[in-house]
Amino acid sequence: MTRLAGILLAAALTLAAADKVTVIRAARLFDGKSDRIVSPAVVVVSGNRITAVGANAAAPAGAEILDLGDVTLLPGLMDAHTHLSYPFERDYRNEELGLLKKPVSERTLDAVDVVRRTLMAGFTTVRDLGSTDLIDVGLRNAIDAGKIPGPRMLVSVHALGSTGGHCDPFAGYAPGIFGRESGITDGVINSPDEARLAVRYNIDHGADVIKTCATGGVLSLTDDVDTPQLTQAELDALVAEAHELRRKTAAHAHGATGAKRAIRAGIDSIEHGSFLDDEALDMMKARGTYFVPTLMAAQGLKERISDGYVPPAIEAKARAAMAALDTTVRKAIARNVKIAVGTDAAVYPHGRNAGELVRLVELGMSPAAALRAATSVDADLLGVAARTGTLETGKLADIVACPGNPLDDIRQVEKIRFVMKDGVVFRRD
Ligand SMILES: [Zn+2]
Secondary structure, eight states: OOHHHHHHHHHHHHOOOSSOEEEEEESEEOOSSSSSOBSSEEEEEETTEEEEESTTOOOOTTOEEEEOOSEEEEEOEEEEEEOTTSOOOSSHHHHHHHHHHSOHHHHHHHHHHHHHHHHHTTEEEEEEOOOSTTHHHHHHHHHHTTSSOOOEEEEOSSOBBOTTSTTOTTTTSOTTTTSSOOOGGGTBOOSHHHHHHHHHHHHHTTOSEEEEEOBOOSSOSSSOSSSBOSOHHHHHHHHHHHHHTTOEEEEEEOSHHHHHHHHHHTOSEEEEOTTOOHHHHHHHHHHTOEEEOOHHHHHHHHHHHHTTOSOHHHHHHHHHHHHHHHHHHHHHHHHTOOBOOOOOBTSSOTTOTTHHHHHHHHTTOOHHHHHHHTTHHHHHHHTOTTTSSSOOTTSBOOEEEEESOTTTOGGGGGGOOEEEETTEEEEEO
């Protein structure tokens, strides 16, 4: 962070800015829901709300003017799949050892830098899909209280999965090495009743959203990547309980069988989805289930494999999933399945979240659709569309800016140079 950014940040964190009026001017604006760019761009912000938007919006007398020049204003970007309490580790061994050797206090302090970096990359809201030791809850609360800079977080506490499955934190270790076996309080469930209990446990401890592991995964040593790991009855109970308690649900699912069980159960989004077949995509299209392909996870794995930092068993699973994923995403785009932006941040270096939009455009999505996927579509999936996700009057002032025109070159979103969240400026280069 530059010295100026540091000063701005200190000012931002101390200024309540309740009745302050700011007028942001820029060359262009993309509102997060249309297909077009508005030019020139004027956004009026009062306190933490947008009070006027458009080429001809009038500047109220006495307002502070921020003239950002040749940039495009965008709604604050969103990431529907992060792990901000996990550091990025290029070497798989450190990923495992970090959890075993670092105290919770050290891992929490490491995460303070991660949330700051995510916000500075233009991501003002994230859905964090799996943590340990309630680090995600602590981060969310500290950010909301203005104690540390970071994105607005919707957190999930533990991801819920079966014994020995992708989300069992004790899987692959000798029996009893942790002094007990994994259970509800680690997110491990093995019956419909345990699924309901674990949902209640997570919500009791602060979960905004419920994440489950419906199939095996890539970054786990004890399972196949595509096998189902929960029964239909377990997923039915989990989703029903979460929805009764007004929480949305997300399922990690690579294989089609587990994904279809989750879709039938009424899951709100399928994460990863590498091996989704035509039937699964058609079910998602018919039910409005969101697809969050996490292409940046594949990108991160590709880079780590080429650096020689991934064990052979995981490399084989990663190669199979990566080989299938691009085709699946192209099919989903062609079918008009709802695709939302989520990246699996922590599998690749934190702060590169916007690479997901670049990958989606490479696979056939239009730049405008990719920007909507990271703003208004994500806002719908996260259940925050009434508050944020578009540049419209009445919405929270979550506003970022990138150079140039991202509809001409989507890679501009990787160069964010202005970040306002909730009416507070956190970055201005
Ligand atoms: Zn994940």
